[in-house]
Amino acid sequence: MTDTVIRKSYMMHWIIILLALTVGSVAAVMLGVHFWEDIKANVLVYTLIKIVLIVGPLMGAVAYLTFAERKIIGYMQVRVGPNRVGPRGWLQPIADALKLLMKEIVIPTNANRFLFLIAPMLSIAPALAAWAVLPFTDTLVLANIDASLLYILALTSIGVYGVIIAGWASNSKYAFLGAMRSAAQIVSYEIAMGFALVGVLIAGGSLNLVEIVQAQQGSFLHWFWLPLFPLFLVYFISGVAETNRAPFDVSEGESEIVAGFHVEYSGMAFAVFFLAEYANMILIAALAALMFLGGWLSPFEGTWFEPWFDWVPGIFWLFGKTSLMLLFFLWFRATFPRYRYDQIMRLGWKVFIPITIVWLVVEGAAVVLDIGPWFD
């Protein structure tokens, strides 16, 4: 068989699979509409539908975040960015996904096969599971549990296993170096991040994200970003470091260690690492919006402008704030050169942790002594 014949047969496979998926999903939706009341009664199926309704749009958001990243960084560097696939490049992420799906997954010689293949799954599973407790409005939340903040902290902390195992199982020096760097960096920044969250839960009086947002009622001056400004900065910068994004992307560091922990990965296994990284970015941005920027609350609540914006549903405020934080992620990448490794460690341990401890003392004093205007 020649190359073109093979390629054609691959294309036929994919066209058939896509057709089957379309027909299947249309049939499923029609059935679902028919049996809606029965489905609502079955808790397991109903929860699964809700999970699909969160994960599906999240995957779409990840795809178009990669597109937005390339476009925005392109404009910042006076280029156009991708503009060939589809109108103005809008189909670029879909073309990328198809390309990655059709590529072969290469497993290096002497690699630990099982761990090599399980590592991408270990990195995406916590990134998706954390979304279970994320509230979109007062009532729109999959699992409104009491300790949701703690749950998110625990799940983001186990995302590092995917990176470490990928680096070790690849049987490659570059991948191993990337994994070691990433492990040390994530463990260090988790401490600063945890302390920043302690500040939030003192101010909010709860570990429940819904209650934390409700504690920020009032205009944008009542949101926690203002009284907890140092913690806001520490949280967001630690978030950038936790997701291994520029300027803290030493675990990938193309100029030093090729591509870091995922250097040996190809095809869909590589794409899954990418999905996890971007899902984590959106998660960090959404958490920053919820904990410091009032979540779904309108910025004009209780002010003169309030009636003008009454018609905006709360979830759009949340999406707007999340998008703003995501823009910062991209802006950092276009602006800052990569940190040197020892400087990353110094920033985490010797700058951020002391800042958070000092601010916790200040905040604790303000809460205990009822020092206004926020903590009275």
Add this chain to the structure above:
Amino acid sequence: MDYERILFFLFATILVFAAARVITVRNPVHAALHLVLAFFTSAALWLLLEAEFLAITLVLVYVGAVMVLFLFVVMMLDINSSPLREGFVKYLPLGVVVALIIFAEMFAVVGKKHFGSEVVAIPARHAEGYSNVRELGGVLYTEYVYPFEIASVILLVAIIAAIALTMRKRPETKYQDPSQQVSVKPADRVRIVRMKAEEKNP
């Protein structure tokens, strides 16, 4: 069997399997990963006991931090496992004795006589609004505040001691002082020398 019991037996089976694998697999990295699995399943078992704070903290502290550093060290060490296995038969009797003593001690404490369902009441189901976090915080920071604080100070001392042991000044240690790096001036690095232009063919 109700759903919760099925879950219990599922997690218990995984836990026993993972714990057994920790000491039987040859590769130390695999052993550490099985220990991670064991921690994770015990967290799931604690969730079944309505101890959600302890379960999440177990994942956060042991899985998220302690085991990451453990793996870090195990991956860096180039352990050759065959010499470690040489003394297996020699140490077997001692190991069996120790295991039997531990078993007897645990049986004496958590055996049926002192820990059975006739002696200790079956834990009651809590109402929906019950918050395990709030209860624990209430006890930990009022009744047991001094033991809690003393324990944290002891841990802090241990951290400082460990750092002090490794952070001694050695001649081969390379160190950069960022404040010196920042305060450097152009004159410290480059000296501009005025000289006559070279002539091509004098």
